[in-house]
Amino acid sequence: MAFHGNPLYNTAMNQTPPSILTDLWEEACRSSSFPQGEEKALESLLFNTFSKIARENLPGIQKNFSCTELALILFPSGKEFRHGSEGIQIYRISRNTPSPEVEITTSKGPEALLIIEGAHLEGRIARTLSYLPGYPSWSQGILIPLTGSTGDTPEETLLGALLVIPAGTRETKTDTDTDTDHRKKLKSYIEATLAPPFAGLLENARIYRHAHRPPRIVTSHSKPRNPQEQNDQAETLVGTRGGLRNVLDRIESVVPSSLPVLLLGESGTGKEVIARRIHHLSPRHEKPFIRINCGAIAPELIDSELFGHERGAFTGAIKRKRGWFERAHGGTLLLDEVGDLPLPAQVRLLRVLQEGTFERVGGEEEISVDVRIIAATHRDLPGMIQQGAFREDLWYRLSGYPIVIPPLRERQQDIPALAHHFCQRSSRRFGIKTQSITEGDVDILRAYQWPGNIRELASVMDRAVLLSEGGSLDFHKALERIVPLGPEPSHNINPSSGGCHTEPLCFFTLDEAIEEHIRRALRRTSGKIEGPGGAARLLAVNPHTLRARMRRQGINWNEYRPGQTLPDRGGTPPPP
Numbered sequence: 221m222a223f224h225g226n227p228l229y230n231t232a233m234n235q236t237p238p239s240i241l242t243d244l245w246e247e248a249c250r251s252s253s254f255p256q257g258e259e260k261a262l263e264s265l266l267f268n269t270f271s272k273i274a275r276e277n278l279p280g281i282q283k284n285f286s287c288t289e290l291a292l293i294l295f296p297s298g299k300e301f302r303h304g305s306e307g308i309q310i311y312r313i314s315r316n317t318p319s320p321e322v323e324i325t326t327s328k329g330p331e332a333l334l335i336i337e338g339a340h341l342e343g344r345i346a347r348t349l350s351y352l353p354g355y356p357s358w359s360q361g362i363l364i365p366l367t368g369s370t371g372d373t374p375e376e377t378l379l380g381a382l383l384v385i386p387a388g389t390r391e392t393k394t395d396t397d398t399d400t401d402h403r404k405k406l407k408s409y410i411e412a413t414l415a416p417p418f419a420g421l422l423e424n425a426r427i428y429r430h431a432h433r434p435p436r437i438v439t440s441h442s443k444p445r446n447p448q449e450q451n452d453q454a455e456t457l458v459g460t461r462g463g464l465r466n467v468l469d470r471i472e473s474v475v476p477s478s479l480p481v482l483l484l485g486e487s488g489t490g491k492e493v494i495a496r497r498i499h500h501l502s503p504r505h506e507k508p509f510i511r512i513n514c515g516a517i518a519p520e521l522i523d524s525e526l527f528g529h530e531r532g533a534f535t536g537a538i539k540r541k542r543g544w545f546e547r548a549h550g551g552t553l554l555l556d557e558v559g560d561l562p563l564p565a566q567v568r569l570l571r572v573l574q575e576g577t578f579e580r581v582g583g584e585e586e587i588s589v590d591v592r593i594i595a596a597t598h599r600d601l602p603g604m605i606q607q608g609a610f611r612e613d614l615w616y617r618l619s620g621y622p623i624v625i626p627p628l629r630e631r632q633q634d635i636p637a638l639a640h641h642f643c644q645r646s647s648r649r650f651g652i653k654t655q656s657i658t659e660g661d662v663d664i665l666r667a668y669q670w671p672g673n674i675r676e677l678a679s680v681m682d683r684a685v686l687l688s689e690g691g692s693l694d695f696h697k698a699l700e701r702i703v704p705l706g707p708e709p710s711h712n713i714n715p716s717s718g719g720c721h722t723e724p725l726c727f728f729t730l731d732e733a734i735e736e737h738i739r740r741a742l743r744r745t746s747g748k749i750e751g752p753g754g755a756a757r758l759l760a761v762n763p764h765t766l767r768a769r770m771r772r773q774g775i776n777w778n779e780y781r782p783g784q785t786l787p788d789r790g791g792t793p794p795p796p
């Protein structure tokens with residue numbers, strides 16, 4: 221068999237490269253092609269991602285492994301599925317075609333009763349396929365069932381199957397033992413790495429189709445409560461006709477259900493705004509929306525904050541306290557910076573997600589809650605999984621419906637609308653009437669990279685409006701304040717190296733550089749963190765995020781308050 225004896229291939233079998241999952245998820249989330257059906261998503265997933273996977277993780281796959289055909293078999297959902305095989309869709313992808321095209325076959329073929337009861341899933345799929353005309357040799361391929369949950373119930377449903385036909389299968393009448401062994405390894409490799417994301421993709425597609433099934437029923441719940449709220453929503457989420465359109469489509473699809481949602485995006489891209497939007501549009505909108513910044517709670521208090529505690533559970537627990545899960549009952553809980561959750565809390569969270577139950581700290585009573593979880597993070601969770609800092613099972617639970625929010629630099633079409641929005645907001649806030657934004661201004665804003673994303677744009681606009689004193693806006697000036705053109709001599713000189721201009725002698729680690737940058741901001745703001753003139757605005761980050769970061773890096777804001785003794789390091793950067 222083609223992949224026979226390739227040591228690199230065997231190495232790849234033993235690992236689950238997280239980049240594969242990330243690539244697939246990102247591709248699946250970014251793809252706006254679900255409305256047109258899965259074929260487009262498949263095209264990009266299979267031909268871009270699968271070949272990337274092959275290139276990066278299974279060296280030699282093209283020469284040696286070469287699967288001749290890949291097929292995705294989709295089963296009709298729910299009741300329809302139980303009544304027969306009509307409606308099975310088969311997406312055949314042949315790698316031998318010079319310019320690959322996805323061939324779609326919809327089976328109107330013979331009725332074949334297929335009831336999924338968990339056991340012998342694969343045998344049943346294979347049997348059903350054998351009824352379909354034209355694919356006699358498929359039974360020799362590697363069949364991976366793709367299961368997921370398409371509704372609010374945790375029950376697993378068969379969504380489809382992935383069929384990989386290794387080269388030579390058609391010609392080979394009988395497999396040798398070694399071949400079978402390799403096929404088994406290949407199967408478990410695909411199962412571990414590809415099946416979950418593919419199942420997620422299909423689940424997403426189904427939810428999307430379900431939500432867009434004509435005629436659409438709009439319940440009174442899903443309408444905004446009053447015109448004011450409608451205005452608020454329209455005002456807070458800018459970009460819905462531009463770069464956020466795909467995100468909006470995905471939000472619309474998920475709001476009717478209670479599926480957990482995972483918001484992925486850099487800091488300041490609007491994850492919290494989007495989480496609020498999901499809540500407001502959902503049937504839960506009259507119940508609480510609670511946001512918790514997981515990174516801002518001291519690790520020893522996390523359990524008690526999330527799940528509550530009983531009186532006397534620990535020193536200082538003078539009375540029973542309900543945790544955030546209980547308080548959010550019926551509503552939505554945003555777990556912001558979920559990557560900062562310590563591992564023991566991750567275990568408890570997993571249990572709530574799986575069973576909907578937990579106990580208060582120091583308590584025995586089992587409490588059940590009905591809470592929609594939205595998790596958000598700017599961190600690389602798959603990377604953290606590999607380092608053992610984030611549980612893989614929790615990642616799968618949370619990422620049932622991932623939404624990737626693109627950074628501002630990748631959605632420049634939103635810049636004019638956002639700039640106008642924030643210009644009006646800043647003018648109102650400071651009572652300063654400015655001249656309007658010109659095309660030249662927009663060009664300047666477009667040329668900037670926005671590492672702090674929309675939060676940074678908002679604070680640049682605050683600065684531009686303040687500096688304008690009622691005249692024209694000067695974005696060169698407003699941006700200069702954030703990106704100083706030259707180094708600040710007193711802070712950027714490393715005494716041990718004789719200066720920072722000789723790069724290799726004063727190359728700080730990223731953590732050191734971040735720490736020093738935060739300290740500089742605190743020096744400027746005299747220890748003020750939040751609000752106008754605070755370090756969070758200067759750094760264009762959320763104050764909670766900044767506090768969490770400071771705690772992690774052992775920075776005490778108090779040291780920078782007037783009248784306090786300055787820390788030893790003063791203006792000196794950390795040693796290289």
Ligand SMILES: Nc1ncnc2c1ncn2[C@@H]1O[C@H](COP(=O)(O)OP(=O)(O)OP(=O)(O)O)[C@@H](O)[C@H]1O
Pocket residue numbers: 455456457458459464485486487488489490491492493494556598641674675678761762765
């Ligand atoms: N699409 C948008 N339209 C209008 N304002 C937005 C939009 N996205 C973000 N903002 C504004 O940008 C700021 C940052 O947004 P938000 O706090 O939601 O970002 P985040 O991704 O959750 O950041 P972090 O990861 O640092 O917590 C907020 O003031 C928010 O109102």
